[in-house]
Amino acid sequence: MTDHTTNTPNEGISMHRVIERIGIHNISLLVALVGLLVIFGVLRGDVFFSTRNLLNIGMGVAILGVLAISQTGVIVSGGLDISVGSIVGLTTVATAMTIQATDMAGLGLLAGIVIGGLAGLVNGLLITYGRINAVIVTLGTMAIFRGVAFILSNGQSISIFNDSFRWIGTGRILGLPAPIWVLIAVAIGFYTFMHKSIVGRNYYAIGGNPIVARLSGLKIPNYRVAIYVVSGVMAGVGGILLAARTGSGQPISGSDGLELEAITAAFLGGCAMQGGRGTVVGALLGVAIIGVLNNGMILTAVPTFYQMLAKGTLLILAVFLAEYRLNKN
Amino acid sequence: MTTETRMLSAPSRRAVSVRAIINNAGIGLALLALILFFSLASEFFLTANNITNILTQITINLILAVGMTFVILIGGIDLSVGSVMAFAAVVAGKAITLPGLGVVELIALACVAGLLTGLISGLLNGVISAYWGLPSFIITLGMLNIARGAALHVSDAQTIYSFPFAFEEFGSALIYGVPVVFLVALLITLLAWFVLNWTVFGRLLYGIGNNEEAVRLAGHHVFWLKVAAFTICGFTAGIAAIIYMARLSISSPIAGIGFELNAIAAVIIGGTSLAGGRGSVIGTLLGAFIIGVLANGLILIGLNDFMRQMITGVVIIVAVILDHYRAKYSAT
Amino acid sequence: EDKPVVGLVMKSLANEFFQNMLEGAEAHAAERGDYELRAVGMQNETDFESQINAVENFITQGVDAIVIAPADSKAMVRPIKKAIAAGITVVNFDVSLDADAKKEQGLELAFVGPDNRGGAKMAGDALAQALGEGAKVVIIEGNPGADNATQRRLGFEDSVAEYKLDLLDSRTAHWETEEANQVFSTMLTAHPDLQGVMAANDSMAIGVVKALENAGRDDILVVGFDNVPAVGPMIEDGRMLATVDQFGQKMAADAIDLALEVVAGGPELEGWVKTNIELVTKK
Amino acid sequence: MPQNILTVSELKKHFGGVRALDGVSFSLTRGETHALVGENGAGKSTLIKTLSGAFPFDSGDIVLDDAPYRPDSPHEAKARGLQVVHQEFNLLNHLSVAENISIEAMPRTRFGILDRAEMNRRARAALDAIGLGDIDVRATVQSLGIAHRQLVEIARALQSDSSILILDEPTATLTERETKRLFDIVADIKSRGVTVVFVTHHLNEVFAICDRVTIFRNGKTIATEVIAETTPAAVVRHMVGRELATERNTYQNRDISGKCALSTHNLKVASNPHPEGLDIAVHYGEIVGIAGLVGAGRTEFLRGIFAADPIVSGHLARNGTPMVFRSPRDAISAGIAFVTEDRKEEGLILDMPISANVSLANMASVSGHGLMRFGLERQRAEDHRAKLQIKCGSVSDAASSMSGGNQQKVVLAKWLARTPEVLILDEPTRGVDVGAKAEIYGILRKLAQEGAGLLIVSSELPELMTLCDRILVMANHRIVGSVSRDDFTEEHILKLAYGQNGTEEGTIA
């Protein structure tokens, strides 16, 4: 332990670990993000860094952020939840209908969260006890939840006139819009849960190697069901934010690839398809990259097709930075 | 997602894939049940005309799904197929509407242009993700945007039309009531089945999906094998583009939005594991049929659109549960 | 029992316009009672394939008439031709098929629908008059391949030319609310001095209004097209300046009536059966 | 009067047509150390998995602490006081060593939050207790070598208080030194009244630490003997049902005056901390062994030769001609084969049929024009099955269905199928039973006799001493000595391996 030769490998390992602590992946994503900020700052310095635009970006990604973070939890556990977009749509409807009937904002919130949680429970039970692949289950329930939303609402959008509820979507605290506060709260909560709590650690175990986790005595079924319930509840939160922002419940909302964006952010953030890897901070950085990209692209007003070309290329570059550096190490 | 049961039930995938058909019996049964149900529920379902329709309607999804099977088998995914299809269609559309060429030259040129476009896009997906070891989910998502942008650019966001008559004829031609385009799809499926089950290449793709390192250490070019899988997938998107054009008589730069999800669904319903290494193209064929039959049958029995979506979801889940029990009982 | 069957092919049911139309058509069928209605919609506005599939399935079912609002003016020409060849009466409404494509396929088919260009100009003029000459405006367009989207863009451009407006940007949001919301949010950031927005339909106008609310702007005027129920309150409270009612329910009902007349042995339709439009502003 | 803590009677368990357990009966007394021995595939691991609740059994009875016992899940087994270290690795590669050690019971703060400091402290203590002072508990498991992983698993099992501790081939990946330390640990926990079940293929270990031994054959228990009253020869006789020919294990002189088949000059791999690399030479017909302690860098060196990992500097020559291998493919086309250390991660495609695994490195021989010839492939697999006495239901069963030792034989078969000119082996008989080991030795010798050059890394000195013409000793990424056959003694080799300069104390596990 004391001589030179033995310390060399040790030092190597701890150096490695220091970087690992911050997360090499996250550092690279940060580099990518800063790169984007510089590019857009140079191209549209006049507006890009205006408070309003930054808030715009924040508002634009608040819901996505909530979903990306909970999706990270699901992917870490070795699953996938494609139905979150539909759950968002369903919960906007449930919330709007509840508020329409009672004019009580609190009940609306409750409805959104309970319905989201129930939807997640359906997913979790089917995946765990029906023993079906998570992708298939949530692909199926994606259609089912959407259908339920349409049937409940009869395909119409339902307006919400309750002002205290709408405040959740438009109000501000300390200059920051409420949805951004919600995102911050969710991020902190999940960070604590995933990285600081024992249950969170166990999700990494289950996703990393379910056989080992089982042999270690973890009750995998309970964990599995729980993570989908959490995912459903978070989609419910997303639905509440959306309903509050648009002042309406719309069965169709959340159908424009929200789940795909959330999954993308999670993967950008370092999740592995096989599970067992991924971080909340990474997911947030992924979300930020997507948000800045979407916003900056339109600001710089390049024609749609060049925007798409650029977006695609930048996505690839972002993972390239993040993953390639990681592999090299 | 499946590793846990893997250890306990130790599946023995047979090499020779006549068995694959038996292995897919669960999904096959579900399909049969659907067909039975719809033939009882709608007088039109089993009419020659409708069968022709179903076959036409599943053609493009089947072709895309077959290519997708290759990529998923090696543990990857290709989200770009819908956009690549549109891109290839637009390129081929430009080619086929060139002035001053004979019909045969035009069609040949268009096919070559479209197929090459697909192939190159797939090649890029493969090279980028395999060379740097990047997750194909993001790389192909990038390609999704790039190809869509390229399609809009090449077409100037306009729908291209006015194709040679002979070409359009091919899109609607029937042989004994069977659409020629479906026969093309079937041929591709059989070819893929053959490649995956009877060639060394196919064997190694399964190997990579299971244990890439073991395949590498056994001296195989894992990089090129992976690239090949993605290239095949891009190529099938090119084929789908040609068929799309022949069938719709247009090349639209906004065609194919969301097609990747349908293709992935067909593959997964067909029993191929998203984790890679397990599955079959016969399963994919059945998966594509399930999706197609459902879409057709539910319209025929007059279900409204939202009910249709819901029932589709339910049937997919039930089909897979069925398959689960099939696997369980055949294992013991 | 031998009632004629009419297949109604609409576009995205996510759009209230078609939701509303569906209800209208169902009511109409119940009211007339002498035909059977089978209605289908699409998942989204770019899902051409499923529209083609719907037409093919109607041919299989041997419906007597198909009444269709094409998602793409060129792509739907051939399937429609096939339906006609199968002896089905086809009425094209809402979105006109492309004239050249029709000619090329040797298809002659009447169009039942409004003057989209004229309608758009009505909305554009309303905006221009409220803002005055030289005002800065943007256009949010519909599907590039759809004839009515083209016509409406041209109509807006007519207003731009006539009132010498400053057109800053023009982009498609494919008729959809969410996409319009995103596209416009950023347009707004890029052009904070923007004064007016012309959206080619109300779905997109709603997306624009939400973006304005989020940005806390109430100084920008918005016009739309369709007069879906959801924009009623917006026009009343000033969040929108105007829209153009194209009486979707009536349009569909008329198209069905016309189709049934032909089925009953009436003369073939010809040319353009113009339907009503009307500018809607705050009362 | 020794009291039975666990009694198993007539236990049966089948997998499809394979009767893995076909009437197993034995008992454990409180506080004893009980060995389970038997050939590969005899059913030892299966028994352990049923005891640990990993999967259910078909019939039979188990009584634990005077109460019937039929665990539904590993969770339940642990609750009843059974702790198991399984034969295959069961670590979470992406998590840290500390997290792995604490996975069953993570320490928490007052707020229910994971107490990372306490977790690391516990892991540190656990590793120190088994003498793994130099492992950083915060490093991820995937950064550890295979032996260290095994020790981490043992450390984990020792974390919770259990009344029965089952170790399935814990020494298979350990060298002498760690094995000794493990024995001390076993003695210690035994003194605390814990019953230890110990599976091994090394009879000397059985006789060194066990009180009783139960012998398995073909899914049945043949006998339970008190160690003090039996002999290794008697145990082997029970195991194989016959007397084992001993003369097979003796060295045969061969002509090794052949050309140099493989040589390295200053070959340096990334993990080698020294400026200079390694020089070795293997001649045709020669068997060269590399001995060393865990972490001496042997595996990395072999991987470097085979181009499985990139090399940093140095040269490599085949038949005296310098060559550059850019990938394992190049090495293979140069006639080299490499039996890797970790069969599960690098050797086998577990989900694929045994026959497919056998042909994996030699696809050309079972195909024509790129097309598979399945009949031929099965035939080849059958040949190897017979030659290596691989025990399996059918060669079209998945590789995962075989016992550990048989899996190892399949890996061997995969490379033998190429009839390599140079065969590199990293721990070739890990987990292989005595009988089969003798077979494998025979095969390796025959290969050398036919002219191939062999380079073998093994942590079992007796193995190297039986097989090799020459043993190189490695310590801390250097070759510290070369011992020729005449000087083969364990003391001599170990002394070299531990080093004379006194610095090795921290290097070794």
Ligand SMILES: Nc1ncnc2c1ncn2[C@@H]1O[C@H](COP(=O)(O)OP(=O)(O)OP(=O)(O)O)[C@@H](O)[C@H]1O
């Ligand atoms: N999951 C499984 N599926 C099918 N067969 C299995 C499975 N696991 C074990 N077997 C079979 O059961 C028998 C007993 O295997 P087991 O692993 O218990 O042997 P073992 O005594 O531990 O051998 P070794 O010393 O090689 O580890 C073998 O024939 C093996 O092929």
Ligand SMILES: Nc1ncnc2c1ncn2[C@@H]1O[C@H](COP(=O)(O)OP(=O)(O)OP(=O)(O)O)[C@@H](O)[C@H]1O
């Ligand atoms: N991926 C890795 N990252 C960091 N250190 C590693 C890694 N792999 C191995 N090591 C360390 O490098 C050293 C050499 O390991 P190697 O596996 O080559 O030893 P060995 O002599 O083959 O011993 P054995 O295989 O018996 O463990 C050990 O200290 C090991 O812990």
Ligand SMILES: O[C@@H]1[C@H](O)[C@H](O)CO[C@H]1O
């Ligand atoms: O005319 C209709 C409506 O304006 C609708 O909003 C979009 O599709 C068009 O075809």
Ligand SMILES: [Mg+2]
């Ligand atoms: Mg064993």
Ligand SMILES: [Mg+2]
């Ligand atoms: Mg080693």
